[in-house]
Amino acid sequence: IKRLDIEKCKIQKIQGTVIMIDGDIYGSSEKSIKESLLWKLDKKNTTKISLPENVNFKFVYDKFIDHVNYCVFSNPVVYNEYLIHNKISSKKKNEEKHLYLGNTKYDIICKLDYIYSKYDLSNESKYCLILLPKAGYMTKKDMKSLLKIYDYIHEMNMKIVVKNRPKNEQINDKNCVDKKNFIKYEPLLKGDHYICSEIYPNESLELMSISELCIITSSSANEECLYAGIPCIDLEVDLRPQERN
Numbered sequence: 001i002k003r004l005d006i007e008k009c010k011i012q013k014i015q016g017t018v019i020m021i022d023g024d025i026y027g028s029s030e031k032s033i034k035e036s037l038l039w040k041l042d043k044k045n046t047t048k049i050s051l052p053e054n055v056n057f058k059f060v061y062d063k064f065i066d067h068v069n070y071c072v073f074s075n076p077v078v079y080n081e082y083l084i085h086n087k088i089s090s091k092k093k094n095e096e097k098h099l100y101l102g103n104t105k106y107d108i109i110c111k112l113d114y115i116y117s118k119y120d121l122s123n124e125s126k127y128c129l130i131l132l133p134k135a136g137y138m139t140k141k142d143m144k145s146l147l148k149i150y151d152y153i154h155e156m157n158m159k160i161v162v163k164n165r166p167k168n169e170q171i172n173d174k175n176c177v178d179k180k181n182f183i184k185y186e187p188l189l190k191g192d193h194y195i196c197s198e199i200y201p202n203e204s205l206e207l208m209s210i211s212e213l214c215i216i217t218s219s220s221a222n223e224e225c226l227y228a229g230i231p232c233i234d235l236e237v238d239l240r241p242q243e244r245n
Contacts, residue, residue, distance in 0.1 A: 016045075023060055024037075024060070024064075038067060047069050049069065049072065070097050071097050071098055072098075072101055073100050120193075123210075126156075126212050129208060131163050133218065150191060161192065162191040163204055164195070195207070208225060208230055
């Protein structure tokens with residue numbers, strides 16, 4: 001729903017069921033929760049359901065939970081971890097709003113032959129999947145260190161599959177610092193196979209199913225590695241003060 005449409009509907013008083021992400025109708029983040037159109041809904045005549053964006057709910061849960069009817073989690077463990085990380089000794093009164101419905105991204109069936117073909121990979125090679133962090137989280141030194149890791153992976157006779165997301169800075173073959181001195185990715189970070197997309201079914205899970213190892217950086221994808229049953233190395237690049245996953 002476009003924000004302008006919601007603003008127009010405010011006069012008409014929206015009624016019915018409204019689904020949002022972490023208490024925010026047009027994009028979840030710790031900073032934008034104050035601007036969420038949640039606060040503009042007709043409280044009495046709307047049923048508000050909040051879906052989670054991985055574990056990002058932990059930044060804003062306490063700000064929206066009193067104002068929604070239901071909050072979806074994949075399982076109780078996720079919420080209990082939230083309690084532990086925030087040093088909350090007892091469960092809050094709002095737990096009756098929780099719906100533990102699993103996570104549909106794990107419903108996919110990974111057929112190996114199809115995945116090799118889809119990503120133009122050879123079933124005779126061994127692969128290490130690297131989920132690239134945002135360029136803004138990395139320094140030039142971080143990038144050089146990661147490229148050194150690439151060397152080690154190649155010495156282990158493994159091919160490097162790099163997974164990026166369209167919303168991140170893209171890797172190109174130009175300089176790694178732009179005119180405004182913002183850090184850009186080193187071109188060599190593309191690895192042996194570079195994949196940049198974000199579509200269903202979950203591509204990280206597909207690639208994990210044919211990989212021997214996954215390297216992540218401050219990501220909730222460690223849960224996906226656990227599901228895929230492969231070793232995971234988590235390199236800390238996001239240095240914001242927060243509990244790790």
